[in-house]
């Protein structure tokens with residue numbers, strides 16, 4: 001079992017100075033009791049060196065955030081708490097929505113914004129995503145901004161322009177010191193939940209497209225500070241080949257983060 005300290009931080013990757021982040025997006029799975037059990041098992045199976053290799057975040061449904069916050073704090077488990085979404089307004093008549101300040105009060109550190117399921121199933125435009133990113137940064141949390149193309153866009157050689165438009169919408173009017181805090185996740189839509197991951201070269205292409213869009217607005221140093229995860233059908237067999245790429249700073253994992261065994265093998269890849 002790994003050391004119990006919240007000060008247990010990931011070491012920067014010597015190849016680029018950026019700290020890796022491996023995140024588990026649980027989507028609409030696990031009630032709060034199941035969530036507690038998963039985090040306990042996960043912490044039990046991780047080694048100290050795993051926490052040095054990468055920061056690890058878990059993103060339960062809203063209903064489990066408070067339970068996981070208490071577990072992480074009480075047992076001093078050095079896993080970061082994440083959310084899957086938030087609304088951009090602070091408070092008001094927005095039935096069913098959760099604000100970034102509500103998440104901040106729960107000790108949430110990372111908020112996934114613009115996941116393709118939210119873009120496609122819930123109509124989130126680039127503009128809405130940009131507002132959410134600002135709401136998260138405004139509360140001193142870190143957005144994990146998901147970008148990526150559909151299969152038809154890929155087939156039409158639009159991957160780069162789609163990524164650029166998605167990144168542009170977020171970073172254009174932003175101060176550089178805020179921009180460099182963003183974590184992007186390159187998640188080709190066709191790879192999410194399909195069992196067909198991108199090739200590592202595709203992931204590197206996506207990461208480079210993200211950084212060149214950032215560089216266009218804020219210059220190379222800012223672009224080289226932003227972290228870029230890869231997400232889409234990551235599993236224990238393919239995680240290493242993504243993590244081996246200097247351009248890739250971690251993983252956003254859906255299905256394979258739902259069991260401690262699978263998520264641990266990915267982190268230990």
Ligand code: PEP
Pocket residue numbers: 025027187191192193194195231232233234252253254255256
């Ligand atoms: C995701 O939901 O962000 C994701 C990458 O899912 P999966 O790993 O299941 O493809």
